[in-house]
Amino acid sequence: MKINPENHSTHISQKFNDELEEIRSQLLEMGGMVEQQVKDAVQSLLDGDTRLAKEVRAKDQQVNHLQLEIDEFCTQILARRQPAASDLRLVLVVIRATADLERIGDEASKVARATLKLAEEGASPRGYIEVRHLGNHVRQMVQDALNAFARFDSAKALEVLREDENVDLEYRSATRALITFMMEDPRAISQVMSIMWVLRSLERVGDHASNLAEYVIYLVEGQDVRYAELAQIEAAIAQRKQATQASD
Amino acid sequence: MKINPENHSTHISQKFNDELEEIRSQLLEMGGMVEQQVKDAVQSLLDGDTRLAKEVRAKDQQVNHLQLEIDEFCTQILARRQPAASDLRLVLVVIRATADLERIGDEASKVARATLKLAEEGASPRGYIEVRHLGNHVRQMVQDALNAFARFDSAKALEVLREDENVDLEYRSATRALITFMMEDPRAISQVMSIMWVLRSLERVGDHASNLAEYVIYLVEGQDVRYAELAQIEAAIAQRKQATQASD
Numbered sequence: 176m177k178i179n180p181e182n183h184s185t186h187i188s189q190k191f192n193d194e195l196e197e198i199r200s201q202l203l204e205m206g207g208m209v210e211q212q213v214k215d216a217v218q219s220l221l222d223g224d225t226r227l228a229k230e231v232r233a234k235d236q237q238v239n240h241l242q243l244e245i246d247e248f249c250t251q252i253l254a255r256r257q258p259a260a261s262d263l264r265l266v267l268v269v270i271r272a273t274a275d276l277e278r279i280g281d282e283a284s285k286v287a288r289a290t291l292k293l294a295e296e297g298a299s300p301r302g303y304i305e306v307r308h309l310g311n312h313v314r315q316m317v318q319d320a321l322n323a324f325a326r327f328d329s330a331k332a333l334e335v336l337r338e339d340e341n342v343d344l345e346y347r348s349a350t351r352a353l354i355t356f357m358m359e360d361p362r363a364i365s366q367v368m369s370i371m372w373v374l375r376s377l378e379r380v381g382d383h384a385s386n387l388a389e390y391v392i393y394l395v396e397g398q399d400v401r402y403a404e405l406a407q408i409e410a411a412i413a414q415r416k417q418a419t420q421a422s423d
Numbered sequence: 424m425k426i427n428p429e430n431h432s433t434h435i436s437q438k439f440n441d442e443l444e445e446i447r448s449q450l451l452e453m454g455g456m457v458e459q460q461v462k463d464a465v466q467s468l469l470d471g472d473t474r475l476a477k478e479v480r481a482k483d484q485q486v487n488h489l490q491l492e493i494d495e496f497c498t499q500i501l502a503r504r505q506p507a508a509s510d511l512r513l514v515l516v517v518i519r520a521t522a523d524l525e526r527i528g529d530e531a532s533k534v535a536r537a538t539l540k541l542a543e544e545g546a547s548p549r550g551y552i553e554v555r556h557l558g559n560h561v562r563q564m565v566q567d568a569l570n571a572f573a574r575f576d577s578a579k580a581l582e583v584l585r586e587d588e589n590v591d592l593e594y595r596s597a598t599r600a601l602i603t604f605m606m607e608d609p610r611a612i613s614q615v616m617s618i619m620w621v622l623r624s625l626e627r628v629g630d631h632a633s634n635l636a637e638y639v640i641y642l643v644e645g646q647d648v649r650y651a652e653l654a655q656i657e658a659a660i661a662q663r664k665q666a667t668q669a670s671d
Contacts, residue, residue: 239650247647250515257505267498270515274522354613361609365602371616375623399495402487 191256198248198269199325202276205241206321206387209276210314212238212283213380217310219290220373221303228290231283238280242273264397268390272324275383279317282376282383289369301356301363302370305349309377312342316384323388329395329412335388336405342381349374439504446496446517450524453489454569454635457527458562460486461628464534465558468541468621469551476538479531486528490521512645516638520572523631527565530624530631537617549604549611550618553597557625560590564632571636577643577660583636584653590629597622 212231219228249270252258258266316338323331353371357364392400392408396415400408460479467476497518500506506514564586571579601619605612640648640656644663648656 236650243647243649250511253501253515254507254511259502263498263502267501267518270518271522274519350616354616357605357612358609361606361612364605364609364612368598368602368619399491401491402484 188256191258191262194248194252194256195258195262195265198245198252198266201241201245201248202269202272203321203325205238205245205273205276206317206324208234208238208241209279209283210317210321212280213286213310213314213317213377216283216286216290217306217314217377219287220293221300221307223290223294225291225294228287228294231287232291235280235284238277242277245273246270261394261397264394268394272387272390275386279380279383282379285376286373289373293366293369296366298366298369301367302349302353302374305352306370306373306377309342309345309349309374312338312345313377313381313384316342316381317387320384320387320391323391324394327391327395329392332388332391332395333405333408333412336385336408339381339385340405342378346374346378346381436504439506439510442496442500442504443506443510443513446493446500446514449489449493449496450517450520451569451573453486453493453521453524454565454572456482456486456489457524457531458565458569460528460531461534461558461562461565461625464531464538465554465562465625467535467538469548469555471538471542473539473542476535476542479535480539483528483532486525490525493521494518509642509645512642516642520635520638523634527628527631530628533624534621537621541614541617544614546614546617549615550597550601550622553600554618554621554625557590557593557597557622560586560593561625561629561632564590564629565635568632568635568639571639572642575639575643577640580636580639580643581653581656581660584633584656587629587633588653590626594622594626594629 212234215227216231218224219231249266252266253263256262316335319331319338320335322328323335350371353367353374357367386401389400392398392412396411398411400411403411460482463475464479466472467479497514500514501511504510564583567579567586568583570576571583598619601615601622605615634649637648640646640660644660646659648659651659
């Protein structure tokens with residue numbers, strides 16, 4: 176059985192179907208928005224582009240607003256439609272996912288704030304290679320997690336979880352490099368600290384992308400895999416696949 | 424009208440009432456647990472107590488487990504009881520709140536990890552006063568937010584939101600002090616960075632306590648106040664009070 180976003184559950188009411196489809200597409204819209212925010216925030220830092228940084232900061236309000244709107248819509252669906260089984264899971268996942276997307280937006284906003292601070296101080300680029308790499312990496316994770324959600328694709332979601340381990344390694348190596356910069360030039364400590372916080376924000380973006388991926392697995396596999404080891408998750412997905420093939 | 428936890432809504436089924444009471448008390452139990460985790464983690468750092476730090480790290484698993492349990496129970500209530508109005512709000516708030524409590528537990532665990540790292544390096548206390556102050560402050564915020572939840576007390580919740588502004592000021596002043604330490608003694612940079620991350624974790628604990636406070640206001644006032652300015656929230660609470668008094 177392949178789970179298909181178009182008919183992931185059967186219920187009589189076409190209107191109810193439309194509503195579920197609507198929160199799904201709203202979540203993807205919000206996701207696309209924060210993915211762009213991460214991209215723009217990192218770009219603003221690399222280019223010292225304060226105009227772009229201010230745009231990112233301003234747009235964060237829209238992201239917050241969208242979260243409240245989607246959450247309110249989900250609450251209404253729960254109250255009026257009283258969904259069960261996979262429909263209920265979908266609504267709950269959307270509520271959880273908006274919280275993660277909103278926090279990704281927050282982290283992008285923090286990166287943009289660093290752009291403004293560094294520009295004000297007339298700082299010279301230091302640690303920017305690390306920011307570019309980690310930034311690309313976690314933005315890709317957000318994109319992949321959203322694609323996995325759009326396609327109800329738990330294998331893709333699993334890849335995102337695996338990727339997070341690489342991001343953690345990359346993050347740790349980047350912070351070590353920055354500590355070395357600080358030791359070599361103590362006058363630059365304050366400036367390098369700003370980059371340190373940027374790296375931390377990007378690492379957090381990766382964590383939130385992983386949360387999104389875990390929700391996709393919960394949706395598709397029906398198992399809450401938060402705090403499970405990667406190997407356990409892989410086994411659970413493989414097991415379901417086998418069971419599905421056997422019943423085909 | 425004073426909202427009373429014992430009868431915050433009326434429904435026929437005593438069993439349903441018991442279930443709502445049960446998730447409320449489970450949330451408070453989880454809250455008490457993470458509050459203790461924050462306290463122990465900070466204490467382990469101040470005393471260089473690696474045994475206590477390891478305990479905090481081990482206990483984080485229990486916190487995670489409790490979150491999954493409560494979430495699962497909430498999902499079952501939604502599926503079976505199809506709650507509406509204030510009951511639905513309560514269940515949704517509990518689901519959101521467990522996520523914040525779990526993250527508070529994560530931050531405590533990070534602080535405990537810093538204890539172990541610093542003990543290994545035989546580090547001397549630096550920035551510990553800042554950690555103690557901020558640690559006490561945010562632990563108090565968590566406690567107050569939980570009390571506000573236990574009593575459905577939006578005025579108390581509002582105090583927590585106000586307190587978060589002080590925590591942010593305190594955090595910024597502490598990080599400035601630490602940057603000065605690093606400049607004065609570049610050899611200690613790596614060690615001071617560990618304390619910097621600890622301060623960041625504690626500041627995040629304050630943010631999560633604020634989220635809890637916002638949920639309490641949503642529960643009691645029926646208004647989602649995330650992203651609202653403090654002044655707006657105060658006005659909304661005052662308005663409801665007036666309306667309630669007029670109708671008494």
